[in-house]
Amino acid sequence: MSVETPLDGPRLWIEFPDPEDSGDAPDTVYRCDLTWLTSDWSCIFGNGCPGIYADSVNVGCCSLGAHFTEPADEKRVRAAVKRLTPATWQHHATGRKAAGGWIEVEDGARKTRVVDGGCIFANRQGFAGGAGCALHVLAVAEGVDPLTLKPDVCWQLPLKRGYRTVTRGDGTTYLEVSISEYDRRGWGEGGHDLDWYCTGNPAAHVGTRPVFRSMAAELRELIGDAPYEELARHCEALVARSAGASAHRRLLPLTVHPADRPRV
Template identity: 55%
Template sequence: MGTTKAAKQQNRDGVRGAHGTASAQTRPGAARDEEVGLDFPRAWVEFPDPADDEQVFRCDLTWLTSRWQCLFGNGCQGITAGRAEDGCCTLGAHFSDEEDEQRVAGHVARLTPEMWQFHGVGTGPHGWAEVNEEGERQTRRFQGACIFHNRAGFEGGAGCALHLLALREGREPLETKPDVCWQVPIRRSYEWVELPDGEEVLYVSIGEYDRRGWGSGGHDLHWWCTAAPSAHGAGQPVYVSYRAELIELMGKAGYDRLAELCEQRLAAQLPLVAPHPADPPAPSASTPATDAAQED
């Protein structure tokens, strides 16, 4: 039996104590300056993985058909106040596992001082990786940001040295960068689900890496682009601009099916159901209901 609204409120008050419930202005998911709120209607689609009978993709079409684009160096305000030029590189990059770190190490070996501003530091005795306060390995932070982050004015180019390496070599940046760096702002999560007949399938969710994707600390970020209207003006939707990354996350067959469903959504004559609120307003489209109203 579902919990009543009054019971839910009582539970919240019991947890929060004498301070009561948070106001709409202070709750974590609320809209803030230059960002829409985190909680809004979304359109999801589920489909079996064409390459794996035991796997089902659950994809957020609201996000994947949105017009988000990375604003690094072109309007990005950064996740830390006063360090806009760092973008989301202030904290360094956590490695997903040992294989991730070893893969990155192979590409770091090809970086030169002309490509990497802190080459001398990163190849020195303290290296380019470190263990953080949580005991996890990540790229080393140097002078307030990731050691691979070339600062503005560096002759080899500002931004991630590993990203620049990929572009110079004609590779996709996902090949040279840590997993978390190329996956953001796509979030992939897994959940085993038992079906009514007792069978189990693995649900793989592909959606938006919003502030909550960072954990509770995500609400303290100075700025985050996925909810910022200023970052929603791309000429292509996310499922097109992030094709390479989505193929890596889903496989080619899974991506191809996703692309078909995204195209069907965008080709519909009716206004999109549950568009991303940070996207620019879509051109008005006629519907049978509006046409009838105009005739009256």
């Protein structure tokens, strides 16, 4: 398995005002990591992913269960769970009969239950209904985007959205919405103890489409359609400039994610 790249290094960021804000001083400004969004990262679950813990390789990054971001998040998932069956959900019986069902409380926060070293919705290898998230499998079967059924933290990973209030020199303020890479530190202090993690590892930078394209649906959900279109315009321009006649990238290193493999 390839060696993970350092967490910190040069990055190229873009800032732009909310396209739907017509004022001279916008109330919202988006700050996005172009180095990450134009990278070749791709989820390799089921295709060589060793999992975040060596003793639970079959569940990828689903070892800890998913914390709900708000009541509406849990409500959406609960509605989807009602449509799961023993044929599509390996731990259906446990989720239906265990005390508390498929939810547990950890440090006062509600989250999906962990069963045998992984999220209760993580079907293991060999399950007849298919390995992977049962909610994801359900979404595919129903012909809807998985983000409409899965917990927020699951479909957002490894995108990281942040908010902060910025004060201008004249005393006015605006909301900064940032979109960046959810690296090890996004997991908190325990992130440094993960046995493996994907975003900075060349093993996962094997995608055929840059992140801003492969995760377009997630980005649209996170920031909205108009901001996404503006973001995509900048990303497309960067990708176009980096595609030389010989297909090699010719920009400064900060425009290329350190985990991306050289293009030949």
